[in-house]
Amino acid sequence: MVVNNPRLINLLSEEQKADLASMEKQFAHHLEYTIGKNRYNLKNEDIYKALGHTIRDFLIDRLNFTQERYREQNPKKVFYFSLEFLMGRTLMNALINLGLYETIQEMLRGIGFDLTDVLEFETDAGLGNGGLGRLAACFLDSMATLNVPGFGYGIRYDYGIFNQIIANGSQLEMPDHWDADGVPYEVVRSDISFSVGFFGHTETRVSGKGKIQHDWVPDETVLASAHDYPIPGFNTSTVNYLRLWAAKSSEEFNLDYFNHGDYMKAVQDKSISENISKVLYPNDTTEQGKVLRLKQQYFMVCASLQDILIQFREFKYNLKDLPDFIAIQLNDTHPSIGIAELMRIFLDNEEMDWEPAWEIVTKVFSYTNHTVLPEALESWRVELFEKLLPRHLEIIYEINYRFLTEVRNKGILTESEIQQVSIIEEGNEKRVRMANLAVIGSYRVNGVAALHSDLIQKTIFHAFTKVFPEKFNNKTNGITPRRWLLQSNPNLANLISKKIGNEFTTDLYRLKDLEKFVDDADFQNDWKQVKFTAKNELARIIKSETGITIDPSSLIDVQIKRFHEYKRQLLNILRVIALYRRIKENPNAEVTPRTVVFGGKAAPGYYMAKLIIKLINNVAWVVNRDKDVAERLKVVFIPNYRVSLAEKIIPGSNLSEQISTAGTEASGTSNMKFMLNGALTIGTLDGANVEILEEVGAENIYIFGLHTEEVFRMKEAGYNPTNFIHQNEDLHRILLMIRENFFSMGEPGVFSPIYDSLFYTDNYLLMADFTSYDETQNRVAQDFRDETTWTKKSILNVARSGKFSSDRTIREYAKEIWKVPLLDTIPPQTIYKLPQN
Ligand SMILES: *Cc1c(COP(=O)(O)O)cnc(C)c1O
Numbered sequence: 001m002v003v004n005n006p007r008l009i010n011l012l013s014e015e016q017k018a019d020l021a022s023m024e025k026q027f028a029h030h031l032e033y034t035i036g037k038n039r040y041n042l043k044n045e046d047i048y049k050a051l052g053h054t055i056r057d058f059l060i061d062r063l064n065f066t067q068e069r070y071r072e073q074n075p076k077k078v079f080y081f082s083l084e085f086l087m088g089r090t091l092m093n094a095l096i097n098l099g100l101y102e103t104i105q106e107m108l109r110g111i112g113f114d115l116t117d118v119l120e121f122e123t124d125a126g127l128g129n130g131g132l133g134r135l136a137a138c139f140l141d142s143m144a145t146l147n148v149p150g151f152g153y154g155i156r157y158d159y160g161i162f163n164q165i166i167a168n169g170s171q172l173e174m175p176d177h178w179d180a181d182g183v184p185y186e187v188v189r190s191d192i193s194f195s196v197g198f199f200g201h202t203e204t205r206v207s208g209k210g211k212i213q214h215d216w217v218p219d220e221t222v223l224a225s226a227h228d229y230p231i232p233g234f235n236t237s238t239v240n241y242l243r244l245w246a247a248k249s250s251e252e253f254n255l256d257y258f259n260h261g262d263y264m265k266a267v268q269d270k271s272i273s274e275n276i277s278k279v280l281y282p283n284d285t286t287e288q289g290k291v292l293r294l295k296q297q298y299f300m301v302c303a304s305l306q307d308i309l310i311q312f313r314e315f316k317y318n319l320k321d322l323p324d325f326i327a328i329q330l331n332d333t334h335p336s337i338g339i340a341e342l343m344r345i346f347l348d349n350e351e352m353d354w355e356p357a358w359e360i361v362t363k364v365f366s367y368t369n370h371t372v373l374p375e376a377l378e379s380w381r382v383e384l385f386e387k388l389l390p391r392h393l394e395i396i397y398e399i400n401y402r403f404l405t406e407v408r409n410k411g412i413l414t415e416s417e418i419q420q421v422s423i424i425e426e427g428n429e430k431r432v433r434m435a436n437l438a439v440i441g442s443y444r445v446n447g448v449a450a451l452h453s454d455l456i457q458k459t460i461f462h463a464f465t466k467v468f469p470e471k472f473n474n475k476t477n478g479i480t481p482r483r484w485l486l487q488s489n490p491n492l493a494n495l496i497s498k499k500i501g502n503e504f505t506t507d508l509y510r511l512k513d514l515e516k517f518v519d520d521a522d523f524q525n526d527w528k529q530v531k532f533t534a535k536n537e538l539a540r541i542i543k544s545e546t547g548i549t550i551d552p553s554s555l556i557d558v559q560i561k562r563f564h565e566y567k568r569q570l571l572n573i574l575r576v577i578a579l580y581r582r583i584k585e586n587p588n589a590e591v592t593p594r595t596v597v598f599g600g601k602a603a604p605g606y607y608m609a610k611l612i613i614k615l616i617n618n619v620a621w622v623v624n625r626d627k628d629v630a631e632r633l634k635v636v637f638i639p640n641y642r643v644s645l646a647e648k649i650i651p652g653s654n655l656s657e658q659i660s661t662a663g664t665e666a667s668g669t670s671n672m673k674f675m676l677n678g679a680l681t682i683g684t685l686d687g688a689n690v691e692i693l694e695e696v697g698a699e700n701i702y703i704f705g706l707h708t709e710e711v712f713r714m715k716e717a718g719y720n721p722t723n724f725i726h727q728n729e730d731l732h733r734i735l736l737m738i739r740e741n742f743f744s745m746g747e748p749g750v751f752s753p754i755y756d757s758l759f760y761t762d763n764y765l766l767m768a769d770f771t772s773y774d775e776t777q778n779r780v781a782q783d784f785r786d787e788t789t790w791t792k793k794s795i796l797n798v799a800r801s802g803k804f805s806s807d808r809t810i811r812e813y814a815k816e817i818w819k820v821p822l823l824d825t826i827p828p829q830t831i832y833k834l835p836q837n
Pocket residue numbers: 129130131132134560561562641642643646667668669670671673
């Protein structure tokens with residue numbers, strides 16, 4: 001990857017360039033005194049670390065500058081609460097955003113190192129599962145770039161999303177000790193820590209004013225200690241931060257045991273408290289209800305709210321003004337206990353009355369919903385909740401009582417609707433429904449794509465829309481073009497900037513200007529060349545990661561995302577099997593050579609998803625060894641899908657698989673990454689695919705399958721997959737191949753759960769959509785043969801992807817929900833400064 005366009009990447013002024021000598025000095029200083037090396041025996045690893053510390057100095061300068069600016073101007077701030085931030089790597093993003101990429105590349109070349117190799121040393125910060133955590137990361141980049149005073153708050157897990165290895169076709173999970181080699185950009189704020197209580201009981205007293213007050217007396221206390229990650233904006237001096245809390249045992253707690261002479265117990269308990277931030281829960285879209293998870297949620301929220309209130313109080317404002325200075329966005333329900341916690345602070349610590357406290361709380365929080373799947377909606381057993389957070393449960397009961405009384409009095413809901421909106425789910429096991437708490441306690445509630453936002457209002461939140469019509473709105477997701485174009489695909493970014501200039505980097509709609517060149521043969525050729533170079537690079541990576549040789553000129557057809565039945569990787573591999581059979585039966589047929597690439601992790605306890613991974617690997621094993629289909633079909637599963645791998649795979653793709661059952665994928669964001677990199681989409685009318693179709697036009701996308709309403713109707717009428725299986729002879733045969741162990745000779749019967757689920761239940765309607773998918777894939781194969789037409793469609797996909805910048809999304813949140821300002825950009829040169837040793 002060579003960034004060779006100074007206009008795009010290198011934003012250094014002349015004075016800065018003059019100061020390069022002192023940057024080299026700084027780098028040499030870190031190499032010698034931070035890393036402890038001399039100039040001999042230097043490895044990429046040492047260069048990476050020294051460079052990390054050099055860049056950290058830059059980041060801290062700007063971070064302090066930005067904090068100073070916020071202190072002076074005191075604008076309203078937004079705090080993005082998320083249990084997940086899927087950041088990936090930091091160094092290259094920082095170099096690009098600071099405008100230092102070229103400079104550093106030159107500097108390293110001077111000492112005989114290649115920046116691209118050095119960057120490979122960085123381990124991904126994988127503190128998230130998938131789309132939800134990656135969205136949070138893209139939002140941080142956009143907030144800093146748009147000069148929004150916005151900060152991320154989350155947990156500093158010791159272990160991020162597990163590393164996936166494939167053995168005998170199956171997924172194995174290995175621990176991801178991501179910080180083992182140190183994290184150079186991290187700023188450990190030992191001076192910022194808060195105690196967080198758990199368990200215990202509540203007490204009642206009469207206050208000085210003669211009011212009945214409640215107090216929570218926890219019997220476990222843990223410290224949350226702040227670790228900051230500077231977030232640089234692109235081409236601006238703004239550097240915000242992501243603050244992640246790590247659990248530390250609290251001294252008061254340990255002293256108890258020391259006093260009783262039980263030294264070993266004290267030390268043991270120390271490590272038990274620190275378990276809170278030990279590991280990210282690897283579940284994507286299924287809820288597990290484990291107590292450690294609720295502890296993590298409360299831990300993060302409790303520390304963050306203390307931190308935010310301390311910052312607010314520096315200005316000596318009245319708490320009733322809080323909503324004028326602070327907005328908190330809840331990334332899904334995971335941090336929604338914050339609503340009850342802020343009430344507890346106001347009622348118990350501040351001794352406020354209920355009504356004014358509730359008035360403030362419901363203006364501060366807003367909630368983003370990420371799913372309509374019922375198994376993903378978080379709820380906690382009341383019994384468990386009461387043990388861990390007894391005072392919060394009392395407050396939730398009171399919120400619920402007041403809310404239900406109000407809606408009953410207004411008479412707008414039926415008795416069955418009142419049950420639906422209750423925070424407490426009745427039954428033999430009472431549960432606390434976090435989504436209901438989030439809706440009732442929030443100022444605004446949004447879905448993440450137009451279709452999804454409509455759907456939540458028609459289904460899970462329908463009764464709520466009658467009570468709070470003004471709360472519901474849509475904020476279609478986006479991705480940051482800095483990481484997903486400038487960083488991942490510099491050749492394409494440079495080709496684009498040669499044609500239309502650089503403004504698209506912060507105003508992605510400017511890509512529209514490419515449309516004028518769509519028929520320009522030279523431009524088409526350059527475009528094809530850039531894509532072909534990326535495909536060659538992907539072929540090289542596939543070879544090194546899997547040992548499989550692919551044809552870089554084949555149609556590279558990619559499905560990379562978490563494994564889940566609703567995402568239907570199974571539909572994709574079934575169609576691969578169909579194609580394989582066709583080639584075998586008709587060896588002389590003209591077939592468009594195709595490489596089908598998969599990547600993604602399955603939750604460790606998700607049996608069916610793991611079995612689908614195994615089926616894909618076994619099909620790959622059979623197909624890739626079969627001489628009859630060689631040159632025409634290859635199947636590749638690239639292990640350990642993660643952000644840094646996505647950055648390498650997406651630029652080399654021709655076809656983006658977005659094939660979820662209509663009505664199940666909230667938005668999707670990989671669909672946007674592919675579009676921005678010139679891949680065409682094959683997809684259902686689901687999530688943001690609907691808006692991609694609107695933007696790009698029906699001629700430039702391959703849409704197939706049932707629509708959401710058809711899915712609902714079919715399920716209501718009593719869906720029977722066998723009707724579809726018997727209508728399609730091909731489909732029937734490939735299911736029989738699976739049942740007859742064609743792909744499991746050594747382990748007969750392993751795939752029968754897949755066969756059975758398709759034949760008897762098929763919850764995600766694969767059988768109903770198979771024929772339409774297959775025919776559409778045939779059309780894709782035909783169209784790919786006409787290179788010029790395909791290239792034009794590729795150009796138009798990029799030209800019309802402007803809407804899907806997370807800058808657009810953040811502007812909408814800032815204006816319509818948070819009411820926070822976009823401050824002026826201060827060009828980075830103005831504060832350019834190198835620390836002096
Ligand atoms: C973008 C991204 C996702 C989200 O992918 P979808 O296809 O939208 O589910 C998940 N994981 C990683 C590593 C990503 O970069």
